[in-house]
Amino acid sequence: MIEMKNVMKKYPNGVVATNGISVNIKQGEFVYVVGPSGAGKSTFIKLMYREERATSGEIIVNGINLTSLKNKKVPFLRRQLGVVFQDFKLLPRLNVYENVAFALEVIEKEPIEIRRRVMEVLDLVGLKHKARMFPNELSGGEQQRVSIARSIVNIPKVVIADEPTGNLDPETSWEIMNLFEEINSRGTTIVMATHNREIVNTIRRRVIAIEGGMIVRDEHGGEYGYEI
Amino acid sequence: MKFRTLNRHVRESVKSLGRNSWMTIASVSAVTVTLLLVGVFAVIMMNLNKVADDLENDVEIKVLIDETADEAAEKQLMDKIEKLPDIEEMTYSTKENELKKLVKDFGEDFKLVEQSNPLRNVIYVKAKEPQKTAAVAKKIAKFDYIFDVKYGEGKVEKLFKFLNTSRNVGLVLIVGLLFTAIFLISNTIRITIIARRDEIEIMKLVGATNSFVRIPFVLEGMWLGILGSIIPIAVVATLYHNIYKIVKPRLEGELIQMLSFSPLVYQVSGLLILIGVLIGVWGSFMSVRKFLKI
Numbered sequence: 109m110i111e112m113k114n115v116m117k118k119y120p121n122g123v124v125a126t127n128g129i130s131v132n133i134k135q136g137e138f139v140y141v142v143g144p145s146g147a148g149k150s151t152f153i154k155l156m157y158r159e160e161r162a163t164s165g166e167i168i169v170n171g172i173n174l175t176s177l178k179n180k181k182v183p184f185l186r187r188q189l190g191v192v193f194q195d196f197k198l199l200p201r202l203n204v205y206e207n208v209a210f211a212l213e214v215i216e217k218e219p220i221e222i223r224r225r226v227m228e229v230l231d232l233v234g235l236k237h238k239a240r241m242f243p244n245e246l247s248g249g250e251q252q253r254v255s256i257a258r259s260i261v262n263i264p265k266v267v268i269a270d271e272p273t274g275n276l277d278p279e280t281s282w283e284i285m286n287l288f289e290e291i292n293s294r295g296t297t298i299v300m301a302t303h304n305r306e307i308v309n310t311i312r313r314r315v316i317a318i319e320g321g322m323i324v325r326d327e328h329g330g331e332y333g334y335e336i
Numbered sequence: 337m338k339f340r341t342l343n344r345h346v347r348e349s350v351k352s353l354g355r356n357s358w359m360t361i362a363s364v365s366a367v368t369v370t371l372l373l374v375g376v377f378a379v380i381m382m383n384l385n386k387v388a389d390d391l392e393n394d395v396e397i398k399v400l401i402d403e404t405a406d407e408a409a410e411k412q413l414m415d416k417i418e419k420l421p422d423i424e425e426m427t428y429s430t431k432e433n434e435l436k437k438l439v440k441d442f443g444e445d446f447k448l449v450e451q452s453n454p455l456r457n458v459i460y461v462k463a464k465e466p467q468k469t470a471a472v473a474k475k476i477a478k479f480d481y482i483f484d485v486k487y488g489e490g491k492v493e494k495l496f497k498f499l500n501t502s503r504n505v506g507l508v509l510i511v512g513l514l515f516t517a518i519f520l521i522s523n524t525i526r527i528t529i530i531a532r533r534d535e536i537e538i539m540k541l542v543g544a545t546n547s548f549v550r551i552p553f554v555l556e557g558m559w560l561g562i563l564g565s566i567i568p569i570a571v572v573a574t575l576y577h578n579i580y581k582i583v584k585p586r587l588e589g590e591l592i593q594m595l596s597f598s599p600l601v602y603q604v605s606g607l608l609i610l611i612g613v614l615i616g617v618w619g620s621f622m623s624v625r626k627f628l629k630i
Contacts, residue, residue: 157541180546187543197538201355214544216341258542 109135109266109297110156115165117151117321125151127321128165133299135265138292140308141301142332143318149301152318153270156299157189158182170265187215190259190267190296194274196251198243198258204230205239208258215262229257233287249280256287260296267291269300273307285311305332341548349555352532359528360560366524367564367615370517371608375572377513378604381506387592388499392466394591395495397473397487399459405481410457413481417461422472424462431455456483467496514611522619525557529623536627546628550621557620561612569605576601 110133117126125148133139143149154160155167158174167174170188177185198207205226212222230236233253243251252272259267269288273281285307292298302308308315308331315330316323325333353360399417401410410428417426434455439447461476463469469487477485529536539549580597587593 159541183540183543183545185543186541191541197534197541199535199538210538211542213344214539214542214548216338216548219340262543 109133109137109170110299111166111168112155113166115155115162115167117148117155117160118163124321126155126162126318129318129321129323130165131316131323131326133297135297136292136295138289138298138313139300140313140315140332141299141318142303142308142315142334143324144334147318148321149318150270151321153268153299153301156266156268157186157191183215187262188264188266190256190262190264192252192255192259192267192269192272194271196243196248196255196275198251198254200243203240203242204235204246204254207243207254208261211258211261217262225261226257229261232260232290233257247280248276249283252276252280252284253287256284256291260291264296266297266299269298271301271303273302273304278306281307305334308332345551345555348552349559352552352556353559356528356531359524359531360563363524363528363560363616364564366520367517367561367612368567370513370520371565371568371612372571374510374513374517374611375568375604375608376575377506377510378607379572379576379600381510382600382604383595384502384506386595388503390592391495392499393462395463395466395469395487395492397461397463397469397476397485399461399476399485400483401457401459402481402483403456405457409481413479414459416479417459417476420472420475422464422468424464426462427460429458429460431457434458517611518615518619522615522622525553525560525616525619526623528556529553529620529627533627536624540628549628550624553620553624554617557616557618558613559616561614561616562609564616565605565608565612568608572604572608573601 110131112129112131115126115129116124118124127148129148129152141149141152151160155162155174156169158177162175165175169185172185172188174185199210202210208226208229209222212225217225227236227239230239233256235250235253235257238246238250243254246254252275256267256272259269267288272288273284276284281304288298288300289311312329314328315325315332317325317330317333401413405413414426414428417423431453434457435453438455461472463472469492470489473485473487473489476482536549577597580594583594
């Protein structure tokens, strides 16, 4: 599903963010990416949806080779992925329904299909009754659920999440995690960068620890492993 | 591209004008001010050009034929002149005709000389390009049976030099003005786009293609250009209409004439809309490009 071979990323300012990362993530897996701040987690995540381009090495996502992928083709890679962020990245001027539908509109789906799919996912994340509300009228947890709905509305094979619970209180974080588990149970691969020790230690899944741009630990059912 | 998508782009671009109303007003004002300058300037330039053309076209060569030339010799001379390159037209006028003109211009007193007409038969020659008048005159002067060739030597050269310089200066000013306009407008549009970079980022992250992101912005630039050209067109048309009404009667029968309202004002209006649209589209295109690299 996601395969990296000896991936190195050096930024123009000379910082080496990942230094020879090799990893293989299979379809349907649930993977936590942990590590201290500045260790290269975010770069590792960004490489997967080609926000950043690897300096050397090979990355294959869902059969697409990202190293040889032309910039013009990147949109078609992203249509097969869902991305969730710590800061939700919702459009403040659009209501809940429109925010989710946006992801389908920009890839030119049929209006009838958009309507059907959006209502489906809003039902899944439990926000059908708030479809007409705007982001600033929702709690943080609800906003993150909208953003998750948007990420899965086009039925991606992989959902990539960069600290999705980073801005949420513990209780809300659990609700969000339940949602991710639910999505994962339907066969979607999930790669999640996180600092949430409690979650990693409770919902035991594969843990990839990154330090200094390298994978220092990769174990199934592993622990968070860092002191806060 | 699907029709539905195009429809969406148009809707989005219009909506965006309303949503970012302050930036819209700023951009439209920038377009308005520059196009107003360009419009007024273009009208002035085109009229100056017309004046220059009028003056230039009035320049002609007066060939005075020697008295010793008989009819055959005159005929021969005219044939020779006609064969010269760069001759636009040629008219023959007898000395009696010349005297009539003189009498008409300067009064009955000249009738006294009617008995012994001191004037000569004349050929009026016009060069194809006014700038070549001097060269043509020199060639004619070499022919036989020529008494004299007059074309306002010295004065004509000075006039042409002056007209050429003022045309070039005008051109440079217009180009400079256009560059300022482009700079001003693309900057204003850039600000509206910076304010919406989040939107662009999200579009790119959910898999929108570059052209999908860009088209609404480019359309928005087009609307800005069109909106910005309305006031300048109205002002230019009204001003010209009124000035024309006042100036035209005073130029009656003069050599120098103003260009008439139509088609000048329509041409300038078309030019202003075109410039507005081009500047808006180009400004948007260039500004949004930077934010597509996500």
